[in-house]
Amino acid sequence: MLDVVLRVFRGDGTSHEERVYTVPVVEGMVVLDAIHYIQHQHDSDLAVRWNCKAGRCGSCSAEINGVPRLLCTARVDALMAEGDIRIGPMRAFPLIKDLVTDVSYNYAVAKQIPPFTPVDEPTPWRMYAEDVERLQEFHRCIECFLCQNVCHILRDHASPFAGPRVLVKIAALEMHPKDTLDRSAFLKDAARVGMCNITKCCTEVCPEDIHITDNAIIPLKERVADRYYDPIQWVLRKVTGRS
Amino acid sequence: MLSDMYETHAYDVLVVGAGGSGLRAAIAAAEGGASVGLVCKSLLGKAHTVMAEGGVAAALGNVDPEDDWRVHFKDTMRGGQFINNWRMVELLAKEAPERVDELERWGALFDRMPDGRINQRPFGAHTYRRLCHVGDRTGLELIRTLQYKAIHCGIGVHMEVTLTRLLLDDGRAAGAFGYYREDGRFVVFKAKVIVLATGGFGRVYNVTSNSWECTGDGIALAYEAGAQLMDMEMVQFHPTGMVWPPGVRGILVTEAVRGDGGILLNAKGERFMERYDPVKKDLSSRDVTSRAIFLEVQAGRGTPHEGVYLDITHRGPEFIKKRLPGMYHQFLRLADVDITKQPMEVGPTIHYAMGGVRVAAETAATNVPGLYAAGELACGVHGANRLGGNALADLLVFGKRAGEAAAAYARDGSAGRIDEHECDVEAARLLAPFEREGGENPYVLQEELQSAMGDHCGIRRNELQLSAGLGRVQELRERSKRVSVRGSRLFNAGWHTTFDFGNMLTVCEAIVRCAIERRESRGAQWREDYPNKDEALGKVNLIAYNDGGQIHVTTAPILAMPAELASLFEEEAADVGRRA
Numbered sequence: 001m002l003d004v005v006l007r008v009f010r011g012d013g014t015s016h017e018e019r020v021y022t023v024p025v026v027e028g029m030v031v032l033d034a035i036h037y038i039q040h041q042h043d044s045d046l047a048v049r050w051n052c053k054a055g056r057c058g059s060c061s062a063e064i065n066g067v068p069r070l071l072c073t074a075r076v077d078a079l080m081a082e083g084d085i086r087i088g089p090m091r092a093f094p095l096i097k098d099l100v101t102d103v104s105y106n107y108a109v110a111k112q113i114p115p116f117t118p119v120d121e122p123t124p125w126r127m128y129a130e131d132v133e134r135l136q137e138f139h140r141c142i143e144c145f146l147c148q149n150v151c152h153i154l155r156d157h158a159s160p161f162a163g164p165r166v167l168v169k170i171a172a173l174e175m176h177p178k179d180t181l182d183r184s185a186f187l188k189d190a191a192r193v194g195m196c197n198i199t200k201c202c203t204e205v206c207p208e209d210i211h212i213t214d215n216a217i218i219p220l221k222e223r224v225a226d227r228y229y230d231p232i233q234w235v236l237r238k239v240t241g242r243s
Numbered sequence: 244m245l246s247d248m249y250e251t252h253a254y255d256v257l258v259v260g261a262g263g264s265g266l267r268a269a270i271a272a273a274e275g276g277a278s279v280g281l282v283c284k285s286l287l288g289k290a291h292t293v294m295a296e297g298g299v300a301a302a303l304g305n306v307d308p309e310d311d312w313r314v315h316f317k318d319t320m321r322g323g324q325f326i327n328n329w330r331m332v333e334l335l336a337k338e339a340p341e342r343v344d345e346l347e348r349w350g351a352l353f354d355r356m357p358d359g360r361i362n363q364r365p366f367g368a369h370t371y372r373r374l375c376h377v378g379d380r381t382g383l384e385l386i387r388t389l390q391y392k393a394i395h396c397g398i399g400v401h402m403e404v405t406l407t408r409l410l411l412d413d414g415r416a417a418g419a420f421g422y423y424r425e426d427g428r429f430v431v432f433k434a435k436v437i438v439l440a441t442g443g444f445g446r447v448y449n450v451t452s453n454s455w456e457c458t459g460d461g462i463a464l465a466y467e468a469g470a471q472l473m474d475m476e477m478v479q480f481h482p483t484g485m486v487w488p489p490g491v492r493g494i495l496v497t498e499a500v501r502g503d504g505g506i507l508l509n510a511k512g513e514r515f516m517e518r519y520d521p522v523k524k525d526l527s528s529r530d531v532t533s534r535a536i537f538l539e540v541q542a543g544r545g546t547p548h549e550g551v552y553l554d555i556t557h558r559g560p561e562f563i564k565k566r567l568p569g570m571y572h573q574f575l576r577l578a579d580v581d582i583t584k585q586p587m588e589v590g591p592t593i594h595y596a597m598g599g600v601r602v603a604a605e606t607a608a609t610n611v612p613g614l615y616a617a618g619e620l621a622c623g624v625h626g627a628n629r630l631g632g633n634a635l636a637d638l639l640v641f642g643k644r645a646g647e648a649a650a651a652y653a654r655d656g657s658a659g660r661i662d663e664h665e666c667d668v669e670a671a672r673l674l675a676p677f678e679r680e681g682g683e684n685p686y687v688l689q690e691e692l693q694s695a696m697g698d699h700c701g702i703r704r705n706e707l708q709l710s711a712g713l714g715r716v717q718e719l720r721e722r723s724k725r726v727s728v729r730g731s732r733l734f735n736a737g738w739h740t741t742f743d744f745g746n747m748l749t750v751c752e753a754i755v756r757c758a759i760e761r762r763e764s765r766g767a768q769w770r771e772d773y774p775n776k777d778e779a780l781g782k783v784n785l786i787a788y789n790d791g792g793q794i795h796v797t798t799a800p801i802l803a804m805p806a807e808l809a810s811l812f813e814e815e816a817a818d819v820g821r822r823a
Contacts, residue, residue: 012733028488028578040686044737045730049286051454054494054573056383057289073576096425097734107287107394107402115395116350123344124303126359132352136377139352139384143288169391176350 001025004080006034009088010046012097018086019043025076031087032060032071035099047098055207058144062099063088068146068205071099090149106145109166112190116173117181131177138172138216140208141165147202147212153195162191164202164212171216174223184227193220245663249420249431249670254280254399255653256646257419257434259406259461262290263382264618264638264645265440266389271646272438273396277653280399280432284424284441284456287402288390291442291454292638295382296497296569297366298374299639300632301339305356306363307371312336313811314370319633320812322368322528323597323626324766324776326474326784329804330604331623335633335640342639343375351388353377365502366631368528374632379497379569385635404430406460407742408669409437409468409614410661416468416613417659420669424739427732429670435656436613436649439465440642443596443619444750446743448701449693451593452484452495461620463746465600466753466794470609472787473622473799475750476758477597477767479629480702482507482532484592486550491577493592496553496570498631500587501525503566505555507536508586509544515551530628530766533591537702540590550590556583591702595634597625597767598757601786607645613652613659617645622784627766676741682727685740692719692747700755705772706762713755720748752794753787760785760796 002025010019021042023034032050039046050060053072060071064079065086079085093101147164148154154163162170170187173179187193200213210216226233245251256272258265261283269281283290302315315336320327343361347353353375354362363372377384394400406421410431418433441461445453466472483496501507506525509515519535520527527535536551546552555563560583564571567582574580574587599622600609607617618638625633676682692715699712723745728738763777764770783798803809 026489029490030577033490039736040684040690043730044684044686044728044740045735047734047736051285051289051291051456052294053454054294054491055576056380056569057293057454059285059289075576100425100734102425103286107400110391111394115391118348118350123348124360125347127352127355128359129355129357132355135352139377139387140380141387142293142383143387173350176352179350 004034004076005084006038007084007086008035008038008046008098010098013095025080029076030072031064031074031076031079031085034076035071035087047096047100049100056142058142061090061144061146061149063090068150070144070207073207090145092149092151092155103145106143106148106163106165109162110169113166113170113173114181114183114186116176116179118178119180121178125178127177135172135175137210138168140210141168142208144207146205146207150201150205152199152201157195159195160192161195164217166191167193167220168210168212168216171220174220184224187220188224188228193217193224196221245431245661245666248663249429249666251431251433252280252399252401253433253658254278255434256280256436256438256649257282257432258438258440258646259419260290260440260442260618261287262292262440262442262618262638263385263389263635264642265290265438266386266393267639267642268438268440268617268646268649269398270389270393270396271643272650273398275647275650277650280401280434281393282401282404282406282421282432284405284460285403287400288386290386291457292382292386294452294454294495295385295635296379296495297499297502298364298376298381298632299339299343299385299635300366300369300373300630301343301375301636302336302373303340303343303361303363303375305360310371310373315339315373316808317811317815318369319624319630320626322628322630324628325626325781326765326801327626328604328623329808331641333808334604334644335624335636338640339636342636342643346385346388349388349392351384353384364499365526367498367501367526367532368523368630369632374502376499379499379567381635405739405742406464407673409464410665411468412659412661414469414612415659416611418661420666422673425734427735427738431661431666433658433661435653435658436615438615438617438645438649439600439620440616440618440645441620444747445593445595447693447696447747447751447754448593449697450484450493452481452493453593458743458747459750460743460746461616462599463749465609465611465614465616466749466789468611468614469789470611470614470616471601472753473598473601473784474757475598475753475787476761476785477627478593478754479529479595479597479767480533480591481594482529482536482591483553483589485578486588486590487548488578494573494577495592495594496587496589497567500553500555500567500570503555504558505553508552508554509539510546511544513544515539515544528628528630533702534769536591546588548588550588552586553589554586556586559583595619595629597627597629598622605644606648607641608648613656615645615649617641627768673742676726676728676738679725679727682725683722685726685728685737685744688719688722688726689740689744689747692716692744692751695719696751696754700758703769703771704758705770706759709755709759713752713759716748716751716755723748756794756796757785757787
């Protein structure tokens with residue numbers, strides 16, 4: 001039987017090492033299967049988050065050979081052609097243990113987003129497929145936080161930046177046909193959308209193929225620019241007195 | 244003081260579980276004026292609801308104006324083979340449309356019809372096109388909408404917490420004890436009311452569509468606290484799970500594939516469902532379709548990996564990628580199968596628990612004062628077989644009802660007293676596996692239990708196999724007393740599995756004991772030694788309860804349907820008679 005060598009990050013905030021495991025390969029195996037094999041046969045205390053094992057819940061985010069991915073959709077057969085498989089935790093978040101990190105930041109920021117605030121119209125609402133389908137791209141987000149993990153603003157800057165996932169959520173709200181709120185002040189001052197310099201790393205790692213930069217972040221940047229930095233709009237506001 | 248010993252939180256209402264029913268209950272309880280704590284075993288938004296694909300059944304009548312709650316009621320009762328709680332089914336059918344509408348008021352976006360109303364798709368054993376859906380990721384839309392609604396309701400969310408014991412005060416729910424998965428520290432929740440919404444227990448089987456969390460925790464907690472369980476033998480096999488490759492065996496292939504035109508074929512290319520259900524064919528109910536697939540494979544007409552084919556290639560790539568994007572990617576990524584060009588290989592997979600905690604129809608109250616239960620964990624709506632789309636309707640309708648009832652109960656009541664000694668005893672029990680050395684591996688025990696259930700209490704059952712299965716469960720219970728784990732309490736997966744496994748044992752024993760007692764074939768319960776329905780057993784539910792530490796099974800009569808509901812079936816019989 002064919003074996004695969006896994007080099008797995010083991011440790012916590014105080015000390016860590018790369019531990020080497022040999023795992024027998026089964027047809028169609030994904031990296032999460034190999035991690036489970038290690039838990040069952042070698043180290044039962046190996047920490048990993050997972051739920052659905054079908055690429056739908058976004059729990060098993062980690063880094064495979066340095067690339068942010070879901071463990072449950074990464075095929076061992078494709079990876080082992082390149083040699084040993086290195087598996088580590090997401091690097092942008094504080095480590096808890098092994099492959100598990102503290103992702104509470106994402107939940108804390110999500111809570112600050114001004115929520116859906118609908119029009120005062122009786123339901124059921126009529127909404128049209130073309131409006132809805134545009135937003136369903138954003139609603140596909142499985143909150144795996146891989147985009148947050150890879151974002152160099154979040155990795156390298158101490159100043160607050162909400163991150164791609166949060167901006168996707170805000171875009172979904174701002175473009176909702178029945179939402180009434182203007183979140184441009186929040187976008188500018190709290191989410192700090194201006195800090196994104198459009199390297200598109202987030203788009204590259206999104207397992208749901210959401211065009212995060214093009215379809216969510218850039219339109220939000222334009223919204224803030226129109227609202228705060230457009231000289232014609234500025235003059236109009238001064239003249240009409242409307243904000 | 245208790246709070247000196249353990250981290251302690253106090254709420255009016257404690258909701259356990261943050262899938263659809265838990266979130267909906269928490270929102271309702273908060274809107275009812277209660278302070279609410281929400282505890283979940285995973286991160287928020289990851290619960291098994293996220294996996295629901297096909298849709299939520301609600302008789303909006305958008306696509307088929309003939310549809311209304313009466314038809315939904317009749318379809319559901321008939322699907323459940325009439326051992327459902329008819330009052331719960333009535334509430335489900337009447338209230339589901341309002342619950343769907345409410346989701347859109349909270350920001351959800353369902354797929355549309357050309358005129359802008361919510362689109363509805365056909366599903367197995369639903370008379371009309373009834374399932375409101377978002378492609379094949381309806382559960383994700385539902386849980387995300389509820390999640391973002393809930394976090395703005397002032398609810399205290401405690402993620403990655405496992406509760407291991409409900410604490411009672413003179414027989415009444417007073418709180419719960421557990422630990423944070425992150426670092427293993429203990430935590431006590433005091434509450435006037437507890438709503439259990441921990442979902443199902445598919446993980447007690449080896450081939451299942453369920454995520455790891457579905458270990459029946461709430462059912463075991465409720466049972467230990469004295470709550471009655473009902474119809475535990477009724478475990479649904481979904482007809483279409485993936486069968487290959489081995490690592491993905493059991494993962495769900497949504498019924499929407501068949502709703503959108505997919506057909507089942509055996510290895511000889513025959514559309515075999517025409518033989519098992521000439522009227523509904525591929526959209527027959529799940530129990531019938533699962534048995535048909537099982538029998539085709541048994542008869543040697545299965546695929547190389549012991550399944551059957553599910554083919555939707557005739558609908559064309561554009562349609563498939565738009566309507567079933569999740570399925571398209573799932574097969575491409577995990578099985579190297581392009582479903583726009585090739586058929587899928589599928590077979591039955593454990594999917595849903597119709598049985599669970601017995602509750603009052605209107606309030607979701609259990610027989611334990613102050614303890615409520617909603618969603619898959621509760622029993623009553625689905626009877627002997629659940630229709631697709633009714634699970635999401637169930638958790639919205641009864642999640643809300645449970646939350647409202649809990650808030651009302653909390654308004655009238657005071658907090659119970661928590662016995663510190665009971666907490667100390669529980670803490671010691673939880674730490675014991677660290678103190679043993681060279682004992683049983685919890686993962687090995689769990690795998691053995693899953694195999695035992697597959698072997699002895701699967702789709703086709705008989706008394707001999709079930710009795711042997713009971714023996715294996717009891718033997719595993721003995722061995723579970725010798726589990727040892729190593730490492731620290733810091734996010735220790737093996738240690739966590741130890742307690743999941745304990746809950747699974749209780750659930751399994753209840754399933755097997757009920758399966759033995761129901762000596763008939765009805766819905767999901769298929770007894771080869773009792774191949775027919777038994778009229779007397781069609782008039783009772785099986786009740787399992789804790790009798791001095793032993794699981795005891797008895798029966799409870801099903802109340803007669805009131806005349807106005809019963810007449811719905813008579814009108815139909817008369818219609819059929821007239822047409823004939």
